[in-house]
Amino acid sequence: xxxxxxxxxxxxxxxxxxxxxxxxxxxxxxxxxxxxxxxxxxxxxxxxxxxxxxxxxxxxxxxxxxxxxxxxxxxxxxxxxxxxxxxxxxxxxxxxxxxxxxxxxxxxxxxxxxxxxxxxxxxxxxxxxxxxxxxxxxxxxxxxxxxxxxxxxxxxxxxxxxxxxxxxxxxxxxxxxxxxxxxxxxxxxxxxxxxxxxxxxxxxxxxxxxxxxxxxxxxxxxxxxxxxxxxxxxxxxxxxxxxxxxxxxxxxxxxxxxxxxxxxxxxxxxxxxxxxxxxxxxxxxxxxxxxxxxxxxxxxxxxxxxxxxxxxxxxxxxxxxxxxxxxxxxxxxxxxxxxxxxxxxxxxxxxxxxxxxx
Amino acid sequence: xxxxxxxxxxxxxxxxxxxxxxxxxxxxxxxxxxxxxxxxxxxxxxxxxxxxxxxxxxxxxxxxxxxxxxxxxxxxxxxxxxxxxxxxxxxxxxxxxxxxxxxxxxxxxxxxxxxxxxxxxxxxxxxxxxxxxxxxxxxxxxxxxxxxxxxxxxxxxxxxxxxxxxxxxxxxxxxxxxxxxxxxxxxxxxxxxxxxxxxxxxxxxxxxxxxxxxxxxxxxxxxxxxxxxxxxxxxxxxxxxxxxxxxxxxxxxxxxxxxxxxxxxxxxxxxxxxxxxxxxxxxxxxxxxxxxxxxxxxxxxxxxxxxxxxxxxxxxxxxxxxxxxxxxxxxxxxxxxxxxxxxxxxxxxxxxxxxxxxxxxxxxxxxxxxxxxxxxxxxxxxxxxxxxxxxxxxxxxxxxxxxxxxxxxxxxxxxxxxxxxxxxxxxxxxxxxxxxxxxxxxxxxxxxxxxxxxxxxxxxxxxxxxxxxxxxxxxxxxxxxxxxxxxxxxxxxxxxxxxxxxxxxxxxxxxxxxxxxxxxxxxxxxxxxxxxxxxxxxxxxxxxxxxxxxxxxxxxxxxxxxxxxxxxxxxxxxxxxxxxxxxxxxxx
Numbered sequence: 001x002x003x004x005x006x007x008x009x010x011x012x013x014x015x016x017x018x019x020x021x022x023x024x025x026x027x028x029x030x031x032x033x034x035x036x037x038x039x040x041x042x043x044x045x046x047x048x049x050x051x052x053x054x055x056x057x058x059x060x061x062x063x064x065x066x067x068x069x070x071x072x073x074x075x076x077x078x079x080x081x082x083x084x085x086x087x088x089x090x091x092x093x094x095x096x097x098x099x100x101x102x103x104x105x106x107x108x109x110x111x112x113x114x115x116x117x118x119x120x121x122x123x124x125x126x127x128x129x130x131x132x133x134x135x136x137x138x139x140x141x142x143x144x145x146x147x148x149x150x151x152x153x154x155x156x157x158x159x160x161x162x163x164x165x166x167x168x169x170x171x172x173x174x175x176x177x178x179x180x181x182x183x184x185x186x187x188x189x190x191x192x193x194x195x196x197x198x199x200x201x202x203x204x205x206x207x208x209x210x211x212x213x214x215x216x217x218x219x220x221x222x223x224x225x226x227x228x229x230x231x232x233x234x235x236x237x238x239x240x241x242x243x244x245x246x247x248x249x250x251x252x253x254x255x256x257x258x259x260x261x262x263x264x265x266x267x268x269x270x271x272x273x274x275x276x277x278x279x280x281x282x283x284x285x286x287x288x289x290x291x292x293x294x295x296x297x298x299x300x301x302x303x304x305x306x307x308x309x310x311x312x313x314x315x316x317x318x319x320x321x322x323x324x325x326x327x328x329x330x331x332x333x334x335x336x337x338x339x340x341x342x343x344x345x346x347x348x349x350x351x352x353x354x355x356x357x358x
Numbered sequence: 359x360x361x362x363x364x365x366x367x368x369x370x371x372x373x374x375x376x377x378x379x380x381x382x383x384x385x386x387x388x389x390x391x392x393x394x395x396x397x398x399x400x401x402x403x404x405x406x407x408x409x410x411x412x413x414x415x416x417x418x419x420x421x422x423x424x425x426x427x428x429x430x431x432x433x434x435x436x437x438x439x440x441x442x443x444x445x446x447x448x449x450x451x452x453x454x455x456x457x458x459x460x461x462x463x464x465x466x467x468x469x470x471x472x473x474x475x476x477x478x479x480x481x482x483x484x485x486x487x488x489x490x491x492x493x494x495x496x497x498x499x500x501x502x503x504x505x506x507x508x509x510x511x512x513x514x515x516x517x518x519x520x521x522x523x524x525x526x527x528x529x530x531x532x533x534x535x536x537x538x539x540x541x542x543x544x545x546x547x548x549x550x551x552x553x554x555x556x557x558x559x560x561x562x563x564x565x566x567x568x569x570x571x572x573x574x575x576x577x578x579x580x581x582x583x584x585x586x587x588x589x590x591x592x593x594x595x596x597x598x599x600x601x602x603x604x605x606x607x608x609x610x611x612x613x614x615x616x617x618x619x620x621x622x623x624x625x626x627x628x629x630x631x632x633x634x635x636x637x638x639x640x641x642x643x644x645x646x647x648x649x650x651x652x653x654x655x656x657x658x659x660x661x662x663x664x665x666x667x668x669x670x671x672x673x674x675x676x677x678x679x680x681x682x683x684x685x686x687x688x689x690x691x692x693x694x695x696x697x698x699x700x701x702x703x704x705x706x707x708x709x710x711x712x713x714x715x716x717x718x719x720x721x722x723x724x725x726x727x728x729x730x731x732x733x734x735x736x737x738x739x740x741x742x743x744x745x746x747x748x749x750x751x752x753x754x755x756x757x758x759x760x761x762x763x764x765x766x767x768x769x770x771x772x773x774x775x776x777x778x779x780x781x782x783x784x785x786x787x788x789x790x791x792x793x794x795x796x797x798x799x800x801x802x803x804x805x806x807x808x809x810x811x812x813x814x815x816x817x818x819x820x821x822x823x824x825x826x827x828x829x830x831x832x833x834x835x836x837x838x839x840x841x842x843x844x845x846x847x848x849x850x851x852x853x854x855x856x857x858x859x860x861x862x863x864x865x866x867x868x869x870x871x872x873x874x875x876x877x878x879x880x881x882x883x884x885x886x887x888x889x890x891x892x893x894x895x896x897x898x899x900x901x902x903x904x905x906x907x908x909x910x911x912x913x914x915x916x917x918x919x920x921x922x923x924x925x926x927x928x929x930x931x932x933x934x935x936x937x938x939x940x941x942x943x944x945x946x
Binding site: 081140141154155156157158160162163164165166167168169170171172174176178267269283287293294296327329332333336337339340343344 | 386420421467468470471473474475476478480481482483485486489490492493601602605612620644645646647648649650652653654655657660661664
């Protein structure tokens with residue numbers, strides 16, 4: 001597979017205009033005295049960068065939000081510590097990749113619609129994978145079996161999901177190879193230009209990210225309505241919240257758990273499929289996002305689906321803004337620092353109820 | 359050393375010597391340099407596992423970020439050679455010191471968290487360090503050779519010398535671990551793992567012990583990392599701070615046997631050669647096979663034998679020997695306090711104590727006092743704030759307002775273990791035991807909490823067991839006791855610290871009539887010896903016989919207080935709590 005020479009591959013750096021702006025910002029931050037001088041040209045670039053960080057923060061943040069909802073179901077509500085959530089994201093990316101670019105199952109949909117339909121189609125695949133994982137492995141260390149045990153089975157969950165994570169990462173390397181791939185769409189190299197808004201500042205809206213953003217919001221809303229208003233959703237929430245009580249109310253808890261876990265996996269997979277349209281990825285990609293997901297869920301407050309979404313959005317914002325001042329290698333470090341600050345300063349989350357009782 | 363651990367200690371040290379020598383003899387016969395390297399790496403990873411085991415195995419503080427310390431050791435040794443020309447002989451101790459400092463820096467904020475929050479936060483540290491090192495440009499640093507003076511720079515042409523050093527380091531680590539396991543340090547960690555609140559209420563400073571275990575653990579991990587860097591001669595952020603490194607410690611320990619000295623050794627001896635061989639044989643066709651094997655190994659071990667091979671083998675083939683006999687200690691009667699029955703100055707003076715949860719005033723302006731040698735019964739409907747009152751008094755919850763003094767000393771604002779050390783023993787509504795420890799150890803925790811020496815702690819524990827009549831069960835694991843025995847054991851644990859005041863929360867709950875009577879006899883006995891008791895209880899017939907005075911709580915407020923007979927005839931108490939039928943039955 002080779003890209004047409006005119007279209008830079010996804011994740012290969014911003015379009016030249018942004019690169020130019022970024023280069024100037026670098027000088028700007030290095031010199032540091034520009035603010036005092038008030039050079040209009042640099043101010044314009046600053047505004048442009050901030051505006052672009054805001055739009056990127058919103059679009060990427062909403063995709064992160066969707067990703068966090070998946071973990072929010074599993075960790076926030078079911079209280080299963082799932083280390084392998086990042087690998088479920090990775091599976092979503094590869095599912096989408098094989099449907100669209102690699103296996104060409106959906107290639108008849110064309111390069112514009114295909115990737116996004118592919119992302120949604122990743123959900124049922126990973127849903128089944130997640131449900132099977134739960135049935136054979138995770139159910140043995142969670143739910144009714146461990147309710148009321150010494151540490152509610154967290155020890156076992158951490159270990160088993162760590163094992164799953166290791167198998168999926170390294171097995172992924174065997175099956176998928178370690179060369180990074182991407183779901184090909186010309187949209188990832190195209191942008192809507194908005195502006196000039198403020199004295200010549202232009203906002204770039206990457207088309208792939210923008211469509212991914214709309215799909216993410218749509219999926220999040222559908223999931224929210226399902227969980228909130230349907231019988232299935234109520235049963236899932238009840239079973240996850242208090243398995244023992246749910247059993248007494250005639251809910252088939254094991255099945256509900258399986259579905260809830262599968263849903264959590266599937267939702268994260270959709271987010272993965274969407275991200276696959278604008279980044280390149282390999283089998284180890286999941287790890288970069290595990291901490292983002294946990295940050296989002298903890299930030300949003302455990303047990304709240306909407307909270308998880310807002311948490312993910314916030315993390316997306318932090319990441320995009322840190323890109324303004326930090327070198328690229330340190331952006332991930334920044335997220336870890338933010339995560340540590342969140343759990344240390346406010347473990348109950350910004351929007352949520354108390355996470356742990358004394 | 360704790361009681362009964364002398365023989366255990368000796369057995370472990372002999373086994374260690376035998377295993378070390380056998381291992382070194384084995385290395386003599388291995389000629390292939392790749393296998394020699396594996397033989398050197400097994401003790402290194404075992405040492406790393408031992409270090410993880412001290413924090414996460416004994417103490418139960420699950421850490422997924424032990425690579426922080428491993429990596430700090432590795433980078434310290436490497437950078438010290440590169441920039442200062444400092445020999446690894448000195449670099450490894452330096453890394454050890456830095457590992458200890460890192461443990462303090464990491465532990466201070468992170469021990470505020472518990473359970474999976476702690477585990478997740480620990481994960482973030484090595485990854486943050488990893489990215490910073492990449493940014494600083496230390497992607498790949500190699501240790502330069504010093505051909506002029508090789509031995510001074512830990513350079514040997516004979517690879518078996520490295521194995522020898524590794525075995526020595528591991529042996530030292532095992533000795534440290536054995537000593538911890540058999541001392542009050544280990545008992546405190548085991549108690550914290552099984553029930554942190556109970557350990558605190560028994561006077562154990564959980565945070566301090568956890569911090570100590572992290573420091574020891576961090577130093578040991580840094581040594582392992584430092585030597586690893588010396589053996590491999592090159593470090594990258596991923597190879598020493600990466601996820602797989604942290605996982606290695608978890609995997610070898612869990613596989614071999616968690617909270618056992620030998621677990622990490624067994625795990626490393628099986629898994630490291632297995633994974634390395636697979637990587638060497640199949641790595642070219644199946645990259646990452648090592649990770650897959652580790653993943654399968656830990657899932658399988660978690661499902662088949664969740665505590666690890668060591669425990670499964672021991673439980674199956676080496677039945678636990680008969681319970682050790684209770685130590686011969688002259689059982690003296692508890693010191694009889696000056697029986698200032700009902701007349702002396704109040705021992706506990708509570709004034710206008712309040713505690714709210716959001717809008718709910720759980721305890722509201724509660725005042726009462728307890729005289730020395732008195733039994734005060736606290737009664738009231740469910741949700742009246744009785745347990746919250748106890749939680750505030752012994753420092754589990756902070757008070758909003760008011761004061762409480764024990765013998766004139768302020769109690770509020772102190773931590774739970776500090777309140778315990780002031781002389782306040784506490785039992786819980788739902789028994790909080792250390793289920794996997796024998797009864798005697800459960801009770802000794804209380805004696806250690808009071809700061810007694812090993813000898814005195816055993817004496818105090820044995821005496822407390824005699825007081826409650828559990829001496830026959832001293833060797834049984836607490837998890838096998840009946841409800842009544844558990845209640846008595848909890849009482850004994852509180853007594854072992856030599857308290858001045860006992861706070862008993864529904865000690866009779868769930869007991870049958872006869873069991874109830876026998877516990878009452880124990881309590882009456884304690885009172886005869888001058889103990890002051892404050893008891894929450896719903897069993898009114900028992901309370902009428904036991905208590906000298908009642909305090910009735912309702913909706914967080916004191917509804918009535920006074921002599922039992924007066925209180926139960928108070929109409930407001932009958933309406934709020936007892937009900938008219940009760941009075942009718944009493945009068946009938």
